[in-house]
Amino acid sequence: MATEITVIPGDGIGPEVTSATLQVLEAAGAELEYDRQLGGVSALEAVGSPLPDATLDSVRRTRIALKGPLTTPSGSGFRSVNVALRKEFDLYANVRPARTLFDGGRYEDIDLVLIRENTEGLYVGVEHFIGVGDDPRAAAESVMIVTRHGTERIVRYAFEFAKAHGRKKVTVAHKANILKYTQGLILEVAREVAADYPDIEFEDRIIDATAMWMVLDPYRFDVLVMENMFGDILSDLMAGLVGGLGFAPAANIGLEAAMFEAVHGSAPDIAGQGVANPTSLLLSACMLLDHVDQRETGDRIRAAIRSVLQGGVVATRDMGGTDGTAAYTEAVIRALG
Numbered sequence: 579m580a581t582e583i584t585v586i587p588g589d590g591i592g593p594e595v596t597s598a599t600l601q602v603l604e605a606a607g608a609e610l611e612y613d614r615q616l617g618g619v620s621a622l623e624a625v626g627s628p629l630p631d632a633t634l635d636s637v638r639r640t641r642i643a644l645k646g647p648l649t650t651p652s653g654s655g656f657r658s659v660n661v662a663l664r665k666e667f668d669l670y671a672n673v674r675p676a677r678t679l680f681d682g683g684r685y686e687d688i689d690l691v692l693i694r695e696n697t698e699g700l701y702v703g704v705e706h707f708i709g710v711g712d713d714p715r716a717a718a719e720s721v722m723i724v725t726r727h728g729t730e731r732i733v734r735y736a737f738e739f740a741k742a743h744g745r746k747k748v749t750v751a752h753k754a755n756i757l758k759y760t761q762g763l764i765l766e767v768a769r770e771v772a773a774d775y776p777d778i779e780f781e782d783r784i785i786d787a788t789a790m791w792m793v794l795d796p797y798r799f800d801v802l803v804m805e806n807m808f809g810d811i812l813s814d815l816m817a818g819l820v821g822g823l824g825f826a827p828a829a830n831i832g833l834e835a836a837m838f839e840a841v842h843g844s845a846p847d848i849a850g851q852g853v854a855n856p857t858s859l860l861l862s863a864c865m866l867l868d869h870v871d872q873r874e875t876g877d878r879i880r881a882a883i884r885s886v887l888q889g890g891v892v893a894t895r896d897m898g899g900t901d902g903t904a905a906y907t908e909a910v911i912r913a914l915g
């Protein structure tokens with residue numbers, strides 16, 4: 579029986595890469611049914627809310643979503659719908675793999691997974707201006723929330739992930755030298771959890787040095803785990819190691835729901851031009867297929883993507899080529915055989 583999922587095409591290049599992804603899923607024979615819902619600026623324009631009740635109700639029912647990128651205005655305007663969805667469904671583990679798929683990346687044979695805490699840290703959005711004299715915006719303050727519970731479950735998730743996927747090492751990246759309470763708690767809890775996994779190597783590294791080593795010698799890492807904002811930033815850097823944001827999938831996993839999306843945003847600079855690379859959302863859809871026990875279909879799509887990229891059959895603009903989203907999608911469908 580087909581599994582029903584919520585599909586949120588989103589903003590900017592979202593509808594283009596979502597349409598490409600659904601075409602490939604259909605060609606691969608994925609046993610999925612789609613409940614299409616709105617989110618982001620497109621939802622605000624259509625129904626007056628960036629996160630309509632109908633979208634929330636759909637995810638509450640299906641418990642699985644495939645989501646395109648959603649535009650979040652910088653500075654002022656509505657708060658991030660992505661963050662709201664992660665909080666609403668307690669999608670605490672953001673799994674972001676970075677794997678080399680073709681030769682155009684800066685490194686060969688990269689195979690890393692970043693596990694980002696998705697519900698705490700600075701992204702809880704507790705912030706305000708502080709007025710001084712007649713300037714109501716003389717200063718601003720954001721609160722970083724770290725809980726023992728939230729840290730324990732994300733570090734344990736990282737170790738369980740490493741165990742389940744035969745990986746050898748978990749690195750916790752932190753800033754406990756400066757932020758002794760919040761980041762200090764992360765380091766303390768990570769060391770406690772690591773003691774339960776004697777067969778998996780554990781190391782801790784300061785986040786800035788981690789970023790430097792990630793560029794100099796990414797092969798020293800395997801699975802990485804860190805708080806929300808550090809993970810947000812470092813995972814984009816890791817996407818750069820394997821060819822850019824066009825190749826970076828993600829899963830947001832909670833106990834009762836899961837949402838699959840590309841790492842990239844709505845790319846307003848290329849939206850509507852038919853040139854977006856749909857690989858990130860396609861690979862996110864493969865993670866969704868793994869999640870709903872259709873791993874074989876996911877593996878076939880992954881193999882088709884690899885053969886298209888490695889064979890140089892087509893190359894999208896971000897790969898230095900001239901092919902558009904449609905030509906790339908057709909090539910992947912052909913490669914499915």
Ligand code: NAD
Nearest residue numbers: 647648649650660823824841842843844845848854855896
């Ligand atoms: P972005 O990821 O949208 O784009 C960064 C650069 O990468 C751009 O040059 C873009 O053209 C390129 N790029 C991204 N995806 C690509 C693809 N699939 N194919 C080819 N090139 C691609 O980041 P941004 O410009 O900083 O953010 C734009 C908007 O997206 C903002 O409103 C931001 O809040 C939002 N955003 C949403 C999500 C999400 O929904 N999960 C994630 C990140 C950013």
